[in-house]
Amino acid sequence: QVQLQESGPGLVKPSQTLSLTCTVSGDSISSGSYYWSWIRQPAGKGLEWIGRIYTSGSTNYNPSLKSRVTISLDTSKNQFSLKLSSVTAADTAVYYCARESYYYDYGLDVWGQGTTVTVSS
């Protein structure tokens, strides 16, 4: 059974870089047929897709965040990461990592529990 777990600082200062890691257990992140994704949700609001990375390392990003986002893979640790630069209070949200599966017609079939990130001085 595949599980995803987000980790990283819960508090980030304005203008700094938010860094989160998602650890994958129960499957290899190098397996084909999956994209590894980041989604966020401000309190009381909807889901916002941040971006995804394929096992080859190719990425897609939300155009509204593209200039500030980097998603990367660390196959040796079976992890993938999110970096969001120049953060503001508007980046305060619960951040989820998730697996997008070819077998589920690119639906997000496995989600982490989410981690809350607050941007504040």
Added chain:
Amino acid sequence: QSVLTQPPSVSAAPGQKVTISCSGSSSNIGNNYVSWYQQLPGTAPKLLIYGNNKRPSGIPDRFSGSKSGTSATLGITGLQTGDEADYFCGTWDSSLRAGIFGGGTKLTVL
């Protein structure tokens, strides 16, 4: 403002049926698969429907999905109080080259 449009809320009595709509365009729903997610209070979203109308293992057949043109619909029959949650549609947008979600619909079972 979301690219996909959902009603903010719907409600119905226990045992009844409800539908939730998700409206998009040819660059997203019209040419890509739609997924639906259920988010119970305080929890992560859960895949409910994929490929427009397929259910993952373990999802009851009370939940159904359909797509027509640039719109998709989630149906829930035999409503239970445990179905009270936020429901989100999601798909890929070929023009944006990005994933997108609807704004979400809060289901209340009266």
